[in-house]
Amino acid sequence: MTMPSVRESPPARDGEDSLFDALIAFAVDGIMIIDEKGNVRVYNKACERLFGYSAGEVIGRNLSMLMPAPYHGEHDRYLSHYLATGEKHIIGIGREVQGRRKDGSVFPMNLSVGEGVLRGDRIFLGVITDISERVQRERRIMELQSEMLHVGRLTDMGQVAAGLAHELNQPLTAILNYTNAGLDMADERGDTELKSVFGKVAEQATRAGNIIRRLRAFIEKRGPNRTEEDITRTIDEAIRLGQINPAERGVKLRVVFERGLPQVLIDRVQIQQVLINLMKNAIEAMEKSERRELTISVGKVVPDLVQVSVADSGSGISEEMAEKLFQPFVTTKASGMGMGLSICRGIIEAHGGRLWLEPNPGGGAVFRFNVPAAPEVVT
Numbered sequence: 001m002t003m004p005s006v007r008e009s010p011p012a013r014d015g016e017d018s019l020f021d022a023l024i025a026f027a028v029d030g031i032m033i034i035d036e037k038g039n040v041r042v043y044n045k046a047c048e049r050l051f052g053y054s055a056g057e058v059i060g061r062n063l064s065m066l067m068p069a070p071y072h073g074e075h076d077r078y079l080s081h082y083l084a085t086g087e088k089h090i091i092g093i094g095r096e097v098q099g100r101r102k103d104g105s106v107f108p109m110n111l112s113v114g115e116g117v118l119r120g121d122r123i124f125l126g127v128i129t130d131i132s133e134r135v136q137r138e139r140r141i142m143e144l145q146s147e148m149l150h151v152g153r154l155t156d157m158g159q160v161a162a163g164l165a166h167e168l169n170q171p172l173t174a175i176l177n178y179t180n181a182g183l184d185m186a187d188e189r190g191d192t193e194l195k196s197v198f199g200k201v202a203e204q205a206t207r208a209g210n211i212i213r214r215l216r217a218f219i220e221k222r223g224p225n226r227t228e229e230d231i232t233r234t235i236d237e238a239i240r241l242g243q244i245n246p247a248e249r250g251v252k253l254r255v256v257f258e259r260g261l262p263q264v265l266i267d268r269v270q271i272q273q274v275l276i277n278l279m280k281n282a283i284e285a286m287e288k289s290e291r292r293e294l295t296i297s298v299g300k301v302v303p304d305l306v307q308v309s310v311a312d313s314g315s316g317i318s319e320e321m322a323e324k325l326f327q328p329f330v331t332t333k334a335s336g337m338g339m340g341l342s343i344c345r346g347i348i349e350a351h352g353g354r355l356w357l358e359p360n361p362g363g364g365a366v367f368r369f370n371v372p373a374a375p376e377v378v379t
C-alpha cells in the first residue's frame with residue numbers, strides 16, 4: 001500500500017512523516033490537499049473509498065474530475081475568482097456539495113475547506129464526509145410526512161362524511177316520523193291534497209336516508225389497514241412527523257413507556273393522526289399557561305389492551321364543554337374546525353378501543369385511549 005503524501009513537504013523530523021501518513025491513512029473522512037491550480041496533491045484512503053478512484057488516478061490531476069457537471073466547470077473559475085478577489089464561498093466554512101464517483105454516480109457530501117501555505121505555495125485542505133445516508137433518511141422522513149398528510153386528508157374526509165352521515169340520520173328519522181304522523185292525520189281528515197304533499201315529503205326523506213345509508217356502507221367497507229406495530233416507535237414518529245416542536249412553544253415534553261410493552265394491532269397512520277390531534281390540542285390549551293408540560297404515557301392494561309395517555313397542564317375543560325367536545329364542529333378556537341376529537345374518537349372506536357377525557361389532578365386535561373395489543377405468538 002503506497003501512502004500518498006505531500007511531495008514538497010518540508011524535511012520531516014524523525015517520525016513526523018509516519019505520523020502524518022497514519023493520520024491521513026486512518027482518517028474516516030476523506031482528506032485532500034489541492035494546490036492553487038486545483039490539482040490534487042494528497043488524496044487519502046477514505047477518498048479512495050468515497051470516490052472509487054485510486055490515489056494514483058487522481059494525484060496530479062484537477063479536482064474537477066471528482067465533481068459532477070455543472071460544478072466541475074465552475075470549480076476552476078471559483079478558485080481563480082477567490083485568488084483574485086479573496087471572496088470566499090466555501091473556504092473556511094463547511095458546505096453541502098455533490099461528488100462524482102468513478103462510476104459516474106453522484107453523491108451528497110459535506111466539504112470543509114481550510115487554506116494554508118506549504119513551502120511558499122498556497123494550498124487548500126479539503127475534508128469530505130459522505131452524507132448520503134443522512135440525506136436519504138431526511139428524504140424518507142419527507143416522504144412519510146407527505147404520505148401522512150395525504151392519508152390524513154383522506155381519512156379526515158372519510159371521518160367527516162361518517163360523522164355527517166351519523167348526525168344527519170337522526171333529524172331525518174324524525175322528519176320521516178312526523179311526516180308519517182301527518183299522513184295519518186290527513187287521511188283521517190280525508191284531505192287528499194295534504195295527503196299527497198306529505199306523501200312527497202316522505203318519499204324525499206326516504207331518498208335522502210338511502211343516500212346516507214349508502215355513504216355509511218361505503219365508508220365502513222373500507223375499514224382500517226391494521227398491522228402489528230411498535231407503539232413506542234409509532235409515538236416517536238408522530239411527534240416528529242406532526243412537527244409538534246414542543247421546545248419552540250416552551251413546552252416540556254415527557255414520554256413515559258412502561259417496560260415490556262406488547263406490539264399493537266393498529267392502522268399506524270390513523271393512530272398517529274389521533275396522537276397528533278391530541279398533542280396539538282394539548283399544546284394549544286397551554287398557550288396561556290405558565291407551566292407547560294405535555295406528558296405522554298403508555299402502559300399495558302389487562303388483558304390485551306395498550307393504553308396511551310396525553311396529559312397537559314393547560315386551561316382544563318369545563319363540565320359543559322366536556323359533554324360535547326367529541327361532537328363534530330364543536331370548537332372554542334377562532335380558526336378551529338372542531339373536527340379533531342370527533343375524528344379521533346371515530347378512529348379509536350373503529351379499532352375496537354375507547355377514547356375518553358379525565359381532568360388532570362394537577363390542572364389541565366388528560367385524554368386516554370386504548371388500542372388492541374397484537375396476539376402473542378406462542379412458540
Ligand SMILES: Nc1ncnc2c1ncn2[C@@H]1O[C@H](COP(=O)(O)OP(=O)(O)OP(=O)(O)O)[C@@H](O)[C@H]1O
Pocket residue numbers: 277281282285312314315316317325330331332333335336337338339340341342364365
Ligand atoms: N387538551 C385540551 N385542553 C383544553 N381544551 C381542549 C383540549 N382539547 C380539546 N379542547 C377543547 O375541545 C374543543 C374541540 O377540540 P377539537 O380538537 O375537536 O377541535 P379544535 O381543536 O377546536 O379544532 P380542530 O378541528 O382544528 O382540531 C377545542 O376547541 C377546545 O375547546
Ligand SMILES: [Mg+2]
Pocket residue numbers: 277280281339340341
Ligand atoms: Mg383540535
